[in-house]
Amino acid sequence: MNKQLDEIFKRGSTTYYNSTLFFPPKIREDVTKLYAFVRVFDDLVDSVPQRREEFYALRKFYERERDGYNTGNAVLENFVELMRRKDFDEEWVEAFLNAMETDLHKRVYYTLGETLVYMYGSAEVIGLFMMKILDLPKEAEPYAKMLGRSMQYLNFIRDVKEDEYLGRQYLPVEDMERFGVEGLQCTDGFKEFMRFQVERYLDFEREAERGYRFIPNRYLIPIKTASEMYKWTGLTIRASPCIVLSRKVKPRKRKIVLSVMKNSVGVYLWRSLSSLVGLPTLR
Template sequence: MISSFPWESVGIEHDSAWNETLARYGRSFWLASRFLPRETRHHVTTIYAFFRHLDDIADTGRLEPQLAETMLRSWQAWLVSHFATPVPNPSLARAVARVYTRYGLPAQYACDLIDGLLDDLFPRRIRSHSELYHYCYRVAGAVGLTLAPLLGVHCRPGLSAANALGIAMQLTNIARDVGEDLRRGRLYLPIEDLARFGVDPSEVERLANEFRPPDHRLQAVIRLQVARARQFYRQAIRGYPCLPPRVRLAIIVSAEVYGAILHVIERNQYDTIRLRAVAGYDDKAAALLRAWKIHRRLSRGGNCPCPSFGIA
């Protein structure tokens, strides 16, 4: 999920407050957002704030599951009603409704996100890689698909890439947070992957509770998730030409900086049971350089090369 961020303590109308708090709690997002035009950055941050708020309801553990479910369903009803029903945070709702209305953003993706978050309220296990991808679409791909029209992406390849980038980032989260998720009663490593390498789910839960490192079998399972994440990052790259030049660098930076977490996981010998992989200064500097090179290479191509900007 999106990294923890206390939006309730931030005035939703104050861009400077967002920037200060983003720099502290959402560092990768903040860094990438610096490369967006100011107005676009403000609107993207508003939508990020909305999704961060939803994610915090489900993921911080501050709320009883039944209360969290009620709050999430109230937001879902608000989306379905085209912003007509009451919600727990009216100031956030007003700001979000303005952005949705201005850009004609589809509400269905946020409803799908909420469905994914509702599933996270209680202990869960993912059975197969297809179930994993569906979960990643809900909690991350749907975010990319919501933001795409705001960023000026409307063609089918561009939307497919937006979904792929969200899935790549969520798979990165899953590979990074194995121990942390298990200690919260969540096992996102697919059961079929564990079985393929001869790992019983109870073994993984025991390792997490005892803060013990993974053996070679579990390392192989985590390595597989890293490989899958990279596959989706590569799919996202295909959509870079569909991004308007004024926002392209920001999205490439976002992908490269977040993808750098995978390098840290590898350096840590796939021990995400005890260790949290965090990209350091050198990792981010290298990611920025890669992003700039990709951006420069694409800058010769101009605007979206698709025959039509329409989805059909």
């Protein structure tokens, strides 16, 4: 495992990083290569002030690495190797980079449609990358995209205050207007607005879960764990919407580990029961 890439991943996503500790080593190495690439671009557009010139320079370096030149950048080198080996569609990479570039100039999303367009590049293609890393069948594609979308949307809900500091609003303005919300203050309208957003996230999540049947047992445990931790975050916010105004809601590592243990037992029992009674099995 490249320590530089691992540290980038660890800094960027505590929940997902801890969940992926339970992938087989080779899979986790590939996931780390992916998330280090994603994180370095995301960090450039999320910094204050934004590091615009560095973003465009790094994108040029990626293009050179992709075209066969050795840039000496470990993150780019490892990602391009992964992209070639796992046959990533280059359009997916461009969609991701375009979404990151959008963060350099677009601040407010007025409709759900606008937000969904952004999430294709910022999140759904990440699900497609993961689908390739895990060698899932083509039939898993819509569910992989939906899982990426659901997690990203929950991030928008959880990070609404942080995004305000960055001058951004990803949750649709049309929804704020519907509930009479004019700012991030703990009003009844704000509570209803946030609960509405959580319900939308849960709809995305339920659709994504339909794709679990395509995921082998050895990969399903960490994915279910990450998904359940996001769901826990969403339900916590639904119960107390104004919590997002004062702190970032995140599960502790102990909770993540306990979820892994529960899912390990659950997947094992389902496999055993299925073999006994002839039910379809998770692979």
